[in-house]
Amino acid sequence: MNTIEIGNRIKAAREKKGLTQEELGIRLGLNKSTIQRYEAGKILRIKLPVLESIAIELNVNPEYLALKTDDPSPKHSSHIIDSNATILPQDNVHIIPIYESVSAGFGAYADDYVVGYMPLYIVSEEEAKNTMCIVVSGDSMYPKIENGDKIQVLRQDWAEDGQVVVALIDGENGVVKKIKYSDDKITLVSFNPEYQPREFVGAERDRIRILGIVKTVIKSL
Template sequence: MEEVNNIVKRIKKRRLELEYSFQDLADKTNMSKSTLQRYETGAIKNLPLDKLEVLASALQTTPSYLMGWDEVKEEPKKKGVKIPVLGRVAAGVPIEMIEDILDYEEITEDMAKHGEYFALKIQGDSMTPRICNNDVVIVRQQDDAENGDIVIAAINGDDAVCKRLQKYNDGIALISLNPLYDPIYLKKDEIDGKPVRIIGKVVELRGKF
């Protein structure tokens, strides 16, 4: 019964796609309107092969399509790559050595081909309203970034911060999106002395509710 219903749906779908009335289809198949209506409603359960071929030709498709023999099978989903969600990162500590793993997130295989990634759970409200407390950001590991990029940077070897990067001739600024927080301005000698180190660039936000 389910197979009959599927054939009926495909016949009706093609007729409507071609904007054919029952009379249009009758003219193209030399079948009566009432017969075609009965095929489309499933009142006639058996569709003879010769009628199937005529009907498929009129509907500009194939008997195999109407019968469901050549339906495209859904491709299997690509496997994802799991990356750790960290609660903290610090300067000088390799990502793979950090044991403070809270969870795991998944990125695509294509994405994983373009670098090393980790995820970081954001603490605090300095990046609201765009990035909120407990949101997770996906970070590509890199030691430099462009103006305007949101980066993960470590200062004084302490836990890293998530800020927008602004470069100047004599230094950089790490800027919060929340206007209640003042930017952190750092001269070149401070960058080397503290030290300040970019750990990665935020490439994706995964908000948590």
């Protein structure tokens, strides 16, 4: 894969559309530095779903960015069709990054762990900027959230009692759990009865950092 030429094509298409690197990054849910690395050819293995999402935003043919054709003419319609064949107005459809795990999505180099993108209908621009999808691993939240399902997560550092949250324990162990508050205690609860609730009392509550709340579960086929 000639990442230098791919980067040149991304840069040319971005400039033709009149977008800065920061503006393109915002539309894709990526940092400006990640766009810079794409354009400089420094990301050596660019996943096809990533190129497709960039192509949609830049109004070019994904095969053009993938160096399979020299024709940049776009080959997508003005609407995006979801899995239920509902036609969605593109003004409210946002391309949301999908991360391979909780830790990957919230890590220092999160953009390196994007495994794809998903079009989601989100009315609020602010909410769209703070939304991500994460691939769930494990069965602790079975049957509501199964291994391989994707969860739509709204980034925020607080949650109400009973909400399903994405959290870090001790700064590194990413989990998806239902959160319960009582007196001086926080309890993280699994839906799967085979997993015991985890209680954090008093100062132990500081071990938990809420990263976001789960808005939607997207089932894996």
